[in-house]
Amino acid sequence: MVVVPPLLSLLKFMTQPYVDSVAPVILWFRTDLRLRDHPGVAAAVASNRPIVPLYIWDETLNTRRLGAASMWWLHRSLKALDEELAGLSSRLIIKSGDARACLSDVLQETGAKTVICSHSFDPALERFDENLVHSDIGQYVDFQRYNATLLAAPGKIKTLDGKPFRVFTPYFRSLVANGLFRPDRPASFRAATWRCPRDWPWSAPLDSLRLDDTRGRSGRNWASGFDCFTPGERGARDALRAFLEDRLLLYATGRDFPECDATSRLSPHLRFGEISPQRILCELACAVERQPNLAASAEKFRMELAWRDFSYQLLDQQPRLHTVNFRPEFDSFPWRDDEPGFRAWCRGQTGFNLVDAGMRELWRTGYMHNRVRMVCASFLVKDLLIDWRRGEQWFWDCLLDADPANNPASWQWVAGSGGDAAPYFRIFNPATQAEKFDPKRVYRDRYSEAGSQNDLFSSPRTPIVDHAFARRRALDALGEMRANSESRE
DNA sequence: TGAAATGTTGGGGCG
């Protein structure tokens, strides 16, 4: 008595929105929002099956919920990806809700037996993937994952003891020795070989996600200054070209001077996987070949790419990198509770004009020059003696390039609690830094009070702390930490 | 990918 009622099978046929003799592959995008130089995309095309591009919006999927600025970026990047796909007569399918359920639905709707995606290297999402492979879905689905975003996937290279690297320089050497730091162009595909499912019954309800809702943020118009960036693959390519042509020559000498536009401004593009580090290495090599005097700059910039990789190496060793000190002795560091100080810092009201300019740049543009990031972070951690996690969280929320590995790793680097960190006693003098790196006040004037259209920022203030006093206090705190951790042993 | 304290050196003024 296992007769299928004819009506039910008819119903099943009718609700099956897509029918094709060849089962499609699902191309599940996460933080690899591009089509070119993408091993997963290349594999999907090479399978010669129809491709169903998918994005799942599940806020609980990653270790941390996205910050507000990142939401702004993601929204536009997904839109750009959808447009790129439209050029291939395809669209991006957007699902919202529990990722496992969403994926299961799409598998059922499409009859796909293959899911192709990239490692996100977010610890929680990696765990999700592993669970999926070993679940019932994994029984009948071929789950292919590629590394589309790092030079070396964490765990790929190890020390001679077989341990993961905790210090940058040996890590870098190993990267080079293993041939992972060469300009190899990653696999790509020809547009003509992209295959779409025969009919396309799904809409792309991107706007229904309301990712772009930044209204709750500051009242009005918070994101108006973000528009100097163009999220998406094309924007990333243009940004790289502009960097190579206009600013790379200046990079080696000018990157520490925030008034010079000598930095690449590629960080948010890298964070969302709109461009790959391999691609950047390639383009750098080409640029140097054409113009040998770019070599010194290119070498310095390549090093920064290696640092990004190294951050992921650290995140892999400490999945809670944004909440846990990489060096445990910092667990007994006597941080101060200073809510007014923290608020002053966030709002650019510390009375140290370089710090304040930096914090305003962050708020207005979703970005901050790297040199100024170090000064601002050092000020919070060492002059105000406020826990680095508070600052990290603020940056996480405000930075367009807020990266799950780079952001916490860099904060721990400044705080001295990181793996290969700056020694804690290396304390920036915000006035000296301003004198050295913004001697003509160009940067400070650019992000001065006057430029602000926002009520958050009021008139300049006298310094909220005396630096000489604060420096002494920070060194004492370090001594206290050492005493604490010694007595604990 | 610091800064401040401390140490050293060397030139010049001066008795």
Add this chain to the structure above:
DNA sequence: ACGCCCCAACATTTC
């Protein structure tokens, strides 16, 4: 001519 002091300019050490 010489030693002495002063101090700027570096260099080294320490946090």
